[in-house]
Amino acid sequence: MRQLRYFVAASEARQFSMAAAKVNVSQSAVTAAVHQLEERMGVRLFERKPTGVELTAEGHQFYRHARHILDTLQDALSEPRFQRHSVSGTVRVGASYTVLGYFLPNLLARFKRSYPEVEVELIDMEREGIEKCVMEGDLELGLIILSNSAHRERFAHHVLIRSRRQLWLAADHPLMHRSNVTLEDVAEQAYIMPTVDEGEVSATRYWQSHAVQPRVAFRTSSMEALRGLVAHGFGVTILSDMLYRPWSLEGRKIGCRPLDDRVPPMELGLIWHHDADFDEATQALQSFLIQASSA
Numbered sequence: 001m002r003q004l005r006y007f008v009a010a011s012e013a014r015q016f017s018m019a020a021a022k023v024n025v026s027q028s029a030v031t032a033a034v035h036q037l038e039e040r041m042g043v044r045l046f047e048r049k050p051t052g053v054e055l056t057a058e059g060h061q062f063y064r065h066a067r068h069i070l071d072t073l074q075d076a077l078s079e080p081r082f083q084r085h086s087v088s089g090t091v092r093v094g095a096s097y098t099v100l101g102y103f104l105p106n107l108l109a110r111f112k113r114s115y116p117e118v119e120v121e122l123i124d125m126e127r128e129g130i131e132k133c134v135m136e137g138d139l140e141l142g143l144i145i146l147s148n149s150a151h152r153e154r155f156a157h158h159v160l161i162r163s164r165r166q167l168w169l170a171a172d173h174p175l176m177h178r179s180n181v182t183l184e185d186v187a188e189q190a191y192i193m194p195t196v197d198e199g200e201v202s203a204t205r206y207w208q209s210h211a212v213q214p215r216v217a218f219r220t221s222s223m224e225a226l227r228g229l230v231a232h233g234f235g236v237t238i239l240s241d242m243l244y245r246p247w248s249l250e251g252r253k254i255g256c257r258p259l260d261d262r263v264p265p266m267e268l269g270l271i272w273h274h275d276a277d278f279d280e281a282t283q284a285l286q287s288f289l290i291q292a293s294s295a
Helices: 002-013 016-023 027-041 057-081 097-102 104-114 127-136 183-187 196-209 223-231 280-294
Strands: 046-049 052-055 089-095 118-124 141-145 156-163 165-170 190-194 215-220 237-240 254-257 266-272
Touching: 002 016, 002 027, 002 052, 002 057, 016 027, 027 057, 052 057, 052 254, 057 104, 057 280, 089 127, 089 280, 097 104, 097 118, 097 141, 097 196, 104 118, 104 280, 118 280, 127 141, 127 266, 141 196, 141 280, 156 280, 165 223, 190 196, 190 223, 190 237, 215 223, 223 237, 223 254, 266 280
Parallel strands: 089 118, 089 141, 190 215
Antiparallel strands: 046 052, 141 266, 156 266, 165 237, 165 254
8 A cells, every 4th residue: 555655646746756755755765666566567657757757558557546546545544534324415516627527526436435315416617607606605615726716715715736737748849858948948839828717817827927928829728639739749838737648639648847937836626605504415525525635
């Protein structure tokens, strides 16, 4: 289990040093655990690169199994805290596109196993609509990109994850092999601007804070179109690790690497009304999401 924890941490951080900090051990302990797993399985789980590590195809497959094992263990250890099977009801939850597509499915599946009698009514909405419905009591909970919300203090809220933003680029792009890359370097490249979930608004904030402007070649709300354009070398982009996938739909490799300039992480969080009086079902979902995200 220790090897699995270290492997999952390295998979998600894509740097052994950052993984070691996350699990509070030395970098050599993480390196040794990964090496032992690779020896035992007879495959390479990571490709070693100057800026960190990337999962191989076998590594991605093993990561899914390892993540599932650790999540199941965490749920089992938490079970005594809740009277799970006695809780029933319906919870109305608003969630935005990226939250629904990249964050919620696995968590909701785990929640349903623990609370089979609780129905979660999911509503696909944009952030402003979610905030309005939470404020007016039409939704019990909202899941939004909190870093896009200018007035989060209007709500009770909890940051569930902070997802690092990195540069995405074709695997053979020249910037992939540079020792240092800044926003000024990125500004010289054709830039693919994501517009989904206020992507352009949030990107504009950190570009302007460095007094640099990207050379936008294409804007799109489609993540798969963006992946394809990046993978084929039509441009680069900056997006969060939560959204990263190493291949386009056509099977072309997408690389990623950190930037030297400080780019703020994407914060995904839970919001609810300050004066909300939750029933047991809503309390169960709220507690589960907070606990599962912090594990």
